[in-house]
Amino acid sequence: MPRVLTDERRDLVKAVGDFCRRECGTKEQRDQLTADGREPHNQKLYEKMAALGWLGIVVPEQYGGAGLGMAELCLFLEETAYGLAPVSGFATTVIAAAAYEKFGTESQRRLVLEGVVNGRVEAVSMSEPGAGSDVAALTCRAERTAGGYVVNGQKTWCSNAHFADHILLIARTSREETRHRGLTQFMVPTEAEGLVIRGIDTMGGREVNDLYFTDCFVPDAAVVGTPGQAWKQLMVGLNLERMILAALMLGTARRAFDDTVAYVRQREQFGRPIGSFQALKHRIADMATELECARLLVDDVASAIDAEPGRVFAREASMAKLKCTELAKHVALEGMQMLGGYGYATEYGMEALLRSTVVSTVYGGTSEIQRDIIGTSYGL
Incomplete structure (x- = not known):
């Protein structure tokens, strides 16, 4: 289903995607940036993003940021995750920056928020x-x-x-x-x-x-x-943290799905592409449908948060986090199965996607905690 975006949001997605393809689009580039996968954050690449104004996407304008909303932040996160950009420091930085913005003194806000815009990392x-x-x-x-x-x-x-x-x-x-x-x-x-x-x-x-x-x-x-x-x-910041993780894992799930589809289209066994066999074709169809559901959920919750920034969407943000992290893990596992032995090879990258998705159901509140929050919101 085509994604309906404003011209500004479409331009943002395209610019981030082009940047990732140019700067970290090949395995050789990513290996060099991450010390062969051991370091998930590259500060030089991060500072290039800062120079383009992206790291201050939700930082208020008086501190040098763009002052945009949750919808733009989720699009940026999703696209960097899809592009495998090694900038893991951004998620914790945005979470911390929001706390300083809401509760910090003016000197704390100026120090941290201006630092975020310029490529500094917070934990x-x-x-x-x-x-x-x-x-x-x-x-x-x-x-x-x-x-x-x-x-x-x-x-x-x-x-x-x-x-x-x-x-x-x-x-x-x-x-x-x-x-x-x-x-x-x-x-x-x-x-x-x-x-x-x-x-x-x-x-x-x-x-x-x-x-x-x-x-x-x-x-x-x-x-x-x-x-x-x-x-x-901390309760005030729950929307932000859960939506950050949802957007990141939505992008990661999309990447695992696209890499899987590309493989099953070209890999031949028994005289034809393995993706043409019903057993795989139907699993691909199910994953594609679930990805659309997850995307619509993230987009909808992000829009709701922007429309009512003072409201805590505990149920909805937990749903987004639960759905996207569990789906990303599922898609990566399916990708590994469909790639067979190549799924375990670092050359193909599916094993790295699996590693990053498995932990996503634990950090930021486990899937069990998210389900408990959702259930409690119904008076259970």
């Missing part, structure tokens, strides 16, 4: 060894002291901290009757004394990190928003 740290889906269980403490706070504890799974400028840290500043109270957000420079960042080796290469805080001092000026109210602040 967010919530998870701990004992607190993943249950964020309210976190124990990393920030204790009051003269002129600020002293942070002690461990965080984990912090994406992009090893090349970010700051970490938006969620730590416990007090114990309250309600578990979700007493959490505070802090802006912590990655070079802060008392902070050690240690990488975690994963299937996706060097992307996530453990953070160790030992008597790490942060001044009062580092508090983002109201002390003790981080949970409410």
Whole structure:
């Protein structure tokens, strides 16, 4: 189904697509940019995007951005994911930037948002060894002291901290009757004394990190928003995080689908292309239909968010995240099956798509958490 876009949005999609084909369109280019797939972010490529004005797509104009909405952001994310652009730092940067924009001081906003426009990376740290889906269980403490706070504890799974400028840290500043109270957000420079960042080796290469805080001092000026109210602040950002992940995985699913179709069209067995066999043809048809459903869902929710920016679309954003991440994993698995042995070969790239999609159903709130949110929204 043709996508109905405004001229401006169509131009954006075309420009991003052309850029990706030119800068990282071949496996040789991507290998060079990512150290043979071990580094999912290339800062030089990222700064080229900054020079074109794309990284500030949703940053307000007074900070040098374009001031556009969720619809444009999702299109940009989808196209960069489809083009396999190694710019993994962008997702966490946009999430963090939104928190500073909504709750930060003017000096925090200016420092971070202007940095985003110019190609700087930001990170967010919530998870701990004992607190993943249950964020309210976190124990990393920030204790009051003269002129600020002293942070002690461990965080984990912090994406992009090893090349970010700051970490938006969620730590416990007090114990309250309600578990979700007493959490505070802090802006912590990655070079802060008392902070050690240690990488975690994963299937996706060097992307996530453990953070160790030992008597790490942060001044009062580092508090983002109201002390003790981080949970409410985090809830405001849920639309954005889930829609970012949905758009990225929609683009990744499209890429896995197109690569699969290209292969089954040209691969011959028993005297004809394998895609002509009903067993594969029907699976392709089902995936194509599901991709259209996912695209329409993302487009519709993004438009709704732009129409009512102050409303929290918890149900709809969770649906988009759930649908796109589960579909991307399914399409990549089907692609690997249809490519046969070549699906496992790095030359064809399907194995890399599978690695990136499998984890998408875990980060940003697992599929089980998304289903629980959706179910609860119906009073269940």
